[in-house]
Amino acid sequence: MSEKKQEKAVRVGGSKRTAAEITKSVLAFLLFIVYMIPFLLVVVNSFKRKISIVKTPLQVLDEEGLQFVNYSNAYVDMDFLQAFANSLIVTGCSVALLIVLSSMCAYILVRKNYLACKISFLLLISYMVVPFQVIMIPLLSIYGSTFNMLNSRLTLIVMNFGFGTCFAMFLCHGFIKTGVPLALEEAAIIDGCGPIQTFFKIVLPLLKPILSTVAILQVLGLWNDYLLPSLVLVRPKLHTLPIAIRTFVGTFSSDYGNMMAALVMTVVPVIIVYIALQKYIIGGVVAGAVKS
Template sequence: MKKSLQKNILWSIFACFVAIIFLAPLYIAFTNSFKTPKGIFTNVIGIPSKDVFTLGNYVQAFKDLEFFHSFMNSFLITTSSTLLIVIFASMAAWMLVRSKTKLSKFLFFLFAIAMLIPFQAVMLPLINLMGKLHLLNPVGIVLMYLGFGSSLSIIMYHGFIKNIPVELEEAATIDGCNKLQIFWLIVFPLLKPITVTISILNAMWIWNDFLLPQLVINKPGWQTLPLKMFYFFGEYSKQWNLALAGLVLAMIPIIIFYLFAQKHIVKGITQGSIK
């Protein structure tokens, strides 16, 4: 009993240590977003005192980011890409599970292999191809996100769909449902836990992505929040106070989205891993 108590105490201490490591960057970003530049360079870790505390960073960052316009760009690109990934990945995974052929196994293996290819390896040829197709615009970047996000999503859906009894689909077929009706009326509603998980993972990735938007839509009027925040960092000076305030503003929407849907993440991944 004593050894068990000591073990629990050690694990609790270790968990607290890990939590501090993960939360430290958030603490530094949040506290320094309320400081003047002098306050940041004087004491990075400390809580802002009265002489360095200011709310002006958020007001200035809100204006410089053109927050509403940049927010809508990020929102439209993120929601469109996530929605397309969910639709196409779920349908593809369903067909791969139900089609017991060598081709379906090969395609699933191909999607798994695609996850190992880094974006940097195909970055320049992809941008060159999309430029020739005149798709270096918001529509083009949504299609690119669909391509890059589908592999992991299909694999996650694939594991989850295996748990759905095929008898439900056979009964729907007897009742006269076609393939689309079977999927949208019978199968897709059962995929809610994993769909929420996939939506969160893809939304967080796309919302925070910088490199692909930098290459594809780095033009006035199309820029997302991560792109707009980049301009707080000049060649010779960095406006850390404004950059951190802008970072906090950009994190708020995705944090709210995560908090509302977090209970489905572990449930979706756990159920999808059980065959």
């Protein structure tokens, strides 16, 4: 709230439209266009034939009009629907697990000072400095060579949960500590609620703001994740979008039209969601970064 007020103050302070103001606006928009050019070029070229992409990549339209054939080719060749569904299942289930179970974990770690809670908290926060590269090789040795659990979306989902739970717990931990009044829970207990009921009926609804931050950060990270999924999901039927697009480009690397179409199809769903939820996404990203 206060942020908004101050933003307004900034705007009011600079309301005099001078030459300097206009220069700034022009500069900012020019920079913005420069930032967007790579996307624009890919979109434009996805509607062209290979020959005109190679010869005149800057030309907006193909001489023979818009070419939709790239899209139908890419759609079939990279098994787009399957990859999209895989991404959706993996991201959706992982985030659902993360939200419910990490907030439960955070709750007990805040409210109880058992020795187990203190140790758990220390272990979880110390993972935040460990890069995935250190876990990668033994993880694959254990769950690939020994237990043969690869090539399953469920394995990836629980792994995503195991890796993500630290940061999710950390964000919830801070929020519960300062934002959830103990008196509410005590009242619920006096009214006869057990600990589980108290959590789901009283605490969880209060955690909405921080849980939306957690969800946004995790969806962004997991939807685009490549390294872990590529190690776990080897069978083509299970590929998520980032793996599918890499396999696709590797196989049809000279076919620029199809490649452009595949890239556009991968990016567009994300952009649509972004346009719809832009305010929350930006808010969530900032909140997540500042709290860490």
